[in-house]
Amino acid sequence: MANRDQPVNGKRSSLSLLKTGDLVLTDAAQFNVWSTGTLSPNPLELHLFDTANLVLRDQSNRTSVLWQSFDFPTDTLLPGQILTRFTKLVSSRSEGNYSSGFYKLFFDNDNVFRLLYEGPQVSSVYWPDPWLVSNNVGSGNGRSTYNSSRVAVLDEYGQFRASDHFSFKTIDYGLLLQRRLTLDHDGNVRAYSRKNGQENWSISGQFKSQPCFIHGICGPNSICSYEPVSGRKCACLEGYSWIDSQDWTLGCKPNFQPTCDNKTEYRFISYDEVDFYGYDYGSSFENFTYKQCESLCLELCECMGFQYTFAAENGHFWCYPKTQLLNGHRSPGFTGQIFLRLPKTSAQEVNHMQNNDGLVCSRNAEKLLERPYVKGKENGSVKFMLWFAVGLGGFEVVCIFMVWCLLFRSSNHLVSADQQGYVLAAATGFRRYTYSELKQATKGFSEEIGRGAGGVVYKGVLSDNRVAAIKKLHEFADQGESEFLTEMSIIARLNHMNLIGMWGYCVEGKHRMLVYEYMENGSLANNLPSNALDWNKRYNIAVGMAKGLAYLHEECLEWILHCDIKPQNILLDSDYQPKVADFGLSKPLNRNNLNNSSFSRIRGTRGYMAPEWVFNLQITSKVDVYSYGIVVLEMISGRSPMTGVQVTELGAESHNERLATWVREKRKKAAEGACWVEQIVDPTLGSDYDMKQMEILATVALECVEEEKDVRPSMSQVVERLQSHDS
Known part of the structure; x- marks a missing residue:
């Protein structure tokens, strides 16, 4: 579907193959709403194959495909x-x-x-x-x-x-x-x-x-149930009512006013065989009694209820306080219960769930689009004179407005420039892009080169012909403009050869985007399974990563923790020099506040996360040190951080222990005087590596993944040790 979110009007719309080689969709014979963006000096043809693939190709060389619909599902x-x-x-x-x-x-x-x-x-x-x-x-x-x-x-x-x-x-x-x-x-x-x-x-x-296991299908504060005969149904929890009875996905809203005044008395309503997936407060609480779990929920202002489950394998009861009631579904045979927290004064004390008789099930009814271009018959001459007069008047208004803006801007130049980030652009080259500029640079965000929890990355070519990587952020879409600009000003001042070069940003409406340099060789994760990384490259990557992190932790003005060091966030340039990416997505912290509690949720990727996250301990720069150590062990051994399974092309070998544990066991069991690193080295390297460098790097990596954070070295200490043994 072309331009699916803003479809054509439906009157006088046309699809045209231009002599320039561009295939263009025109709306109401006035506006180009979509195009293939192709150019060719040769005659082209548009061919629809029996496979349903629509192909734009060269008439003289029909194997030369300029565009095809199969590339844009x-x-x-x-x-x-x-x-x-x-x-x-x-x-x-x-x-x-x-x-x-x-x-x-x-x-x-x-x-x-x-x-x-x-x-x-x-x-x-x-x-x-x-x-x-x-x-x-x-x-x-x-x-x-x-x-x-x-x-x-x-x-x-x-x-x-x-x-x-x-x-x-x-x-x-x-x-x-x-x-x-x-x-x-x-x-x-x-x-x-x-x-x-x-x-x-x-x-x-x-x-x-099981359709009820699909997230978001019934919206917040509701329960999904499924019967093979009647199909899927959604029902609001007691004390809640539909936001829109024609759209179940919007969920339900409370019929009471949530308060945190410590005066409101609450009651708990139980639902059997009902599970709400995710959004637990902190983590689960093992071996809690029901009363302990209830008291914990009452103490937490944001607790909306709690899941109480018995685990038959260890005989313990588990308590899961819920901060949001999402993905609720009835699951016959599920041994847990959900206890909903409601004010004692709330109504609806008879039934646990609302009666659905009033629900409008035809919630997917088609909606007609507006047809603003459909006009009645008009006198052509009168219409022309009217539009001419309107256009002339509009032109005069625009001219007056532009002159006024120029005068106003010249008188307030310093204030407005500072507010919009132009002073920052002049001082650092770090500039603010418009959404339309980045959309044009990426050809409508058509070439995706990566994605993660934080957003999607597209390849683009800027107006000055620089190739850029443009990341659309999901996590910061609701962040205020002033707060976002403050964080961008901090990122702009970061400058290190082993940090990805940030060129600018976009903050426009709901759009939050970052613009940074494009890395020809992709990520470390993409290169590890190949034979592209010899020993010298791997050792240089380890040193460069350490230098970039040491700069973030100790050398720049702000104290920045990365919190998600993994091979996917280590990018390699044309010379395989490493550059740490995504370092701007964690808020800068105060160096002097050792009890900083800015982290409201667990960050990072399983397998690379330090124990501090799991046990809710104080978060310091040592979480990055731990993740760095895991990545280095992965580079040395070519094995996964969780299972030790080979990631090389030489085949897989099954291991149940974590990578760090596996390496420690190999060192412990090695015969005295033997070189234990020979037992962990990536087979793709063969014997082509520096034994001394390998042993130093492996030893430093094991020190970085110590369970006790205070035992781990700082990143500057890592850099010093690696460089002192660099041959």
């Missing part, structure tokens, strides 16, 4: 159409509204095929099941993070395969039918089949067998 894949790391499926908003919805199917930076709910307020991954460890997604599913191709395709016989080893067959597999794979508006991916000539499609398979 919307919510559907057809047989033979490949989903890559640069493309994704985005659901429709509803059954009759084809604009972008809340669900996305894509490959993440860990090479895993995922489904993401990206709602108006929160976002979360719900497939594969989020409780599976990200670095061990394959538990029971055969999924693997160790691939670099990131491709998925549906064949004509009904088998869908992804490069992370996910495989899926339709119930009619083997028959030659018309097929499609669609990410539907309800967040489920379904395969559809039909025989040639038939009108209706039939469902031949789906990714999620």
Whole structure:
């Protein structure tokens, strides 16, 4: 679908292939709303193949494809159409509204095929099941993070395969039918089949067998239940009512005013076999009695209720205070209970859930678009004179306004420039871009080169012909402009050869974007499985990473913790020199405040996170030291930080222990006088490495991953030790 979020008017719209080679969609014969952005001096043709691929190609050389629709999927894949790391499926908003919805199917930076709910307020991954460890997604599913191709395709016989080893067959597999794979508006991916000539499609398979386990399907403060006969239903919790009875995804609002005055008396209402996934306060509380759990919830202002569950494997009760009631679903056989916190004065004390008789189920009714260009018949001469007069008057007003703005700006130049960041641009070259500039630079954000929890990165070419990486931030979309500009001014003052070069930013409406230099060789994560990194490059990468982190921790004016050091955030330039990326996404801290509590949630990536996060201890720069040590051990051994599985192309070897534990055991068991690092070195290096450097680097890495943070060295100490032994 071209321009799906702002569709054409419907009157006098046209698709034109221009002599310049550009395919253009024009709205109401007035505005270009979409184009392929292609240019060619040769005659072109637009060809629709039987595969349903629309291809713009050279007439003289028909194998030369300038543009094809298969490269730009919307919510559907057809047989033979490949989903890559640069493309994704985005659901429709509803059954009759084809604009972008809340669900996305894509490959993440860990090479895993995922489904993401990206709602108006929160976002979360719900497939594969989020409780599976990200670095061990394959538990029971055969999924693997160790691939670099990131491709998925549906064949004509009904088998869908992804490069992370996910495989899926339709119930009619083997028959030659018309097929499609669609990410539907309800967040489920379904395969559809039909025989040639038939009108209706039939469902031949789906990714999620339990529709209530799809995040966001019923909205906050509601419970999803599913019956095979009647289908899915949503119901508000007691004390809550629908925000919009025609749209279940918006959820429910409280019928009472939440307070934190310590005077309101509360009661708890229980729901059996109901689970609300995620949004626990802090972490779980093991071996709590019901009264302890209830008291804990009452003490917390933000606690909306708590999950109370019995674990049969260890005989303990677990308490999960909830700060938000999202992803609620009824699950028959679930042993836990949810206890909803309500004021004693609230009404509706009879039924646990609202009566749904008044719910309007036709919530996906189609809505007609406005047709502003449909006009009645008018006299042509009168119309021309009227528009001429209006245009002349408008031109005069614009001229007067521009002159006034110039005069006003000249008198207030210093204040406005400082407010908008222009003084910063003049002093550092760090400038503010408009959204339209970055949209043009990325050709409508068409070439995706990476994504993560913080946002999506696109490749672009700026107006001065510099190639840039442009990151659209999700996490900071609701941040105020002044606060965002303050943080940008801090980032602009950071300058180190081992930090990614930041060139500017965009803050416009809800858009928050960062512009930084493009790295030709991608990330360390992309290069580790290949043979591109010899020993000298790996050692230089370890030293460069340490220098960049030492600068952030100890040398720059602000004390900045990265909090997410991992191979995906270490980028390599054309000479394989490392540059630490995403360092601007953690708030600067006060060096003098050792009890800083600015971190309201756990940050980082499982496998690289320091124990302080898990045990809710004081967060210092030593969390980055720990993550650095894990990355270095991964570079030395070529093994995953969680399982020790090979990430090289020489095959896999199964290990159950964590990487740091595995390396310590190898050193401990090595014979006296033997070189223990030979037992952990990446087989792709062979014997082509400096034994002394290898032993020093491995020893420093093990010191960095000590469980006790005070025992770990600082990053400046790491740099000093590595450089003193650099040959």
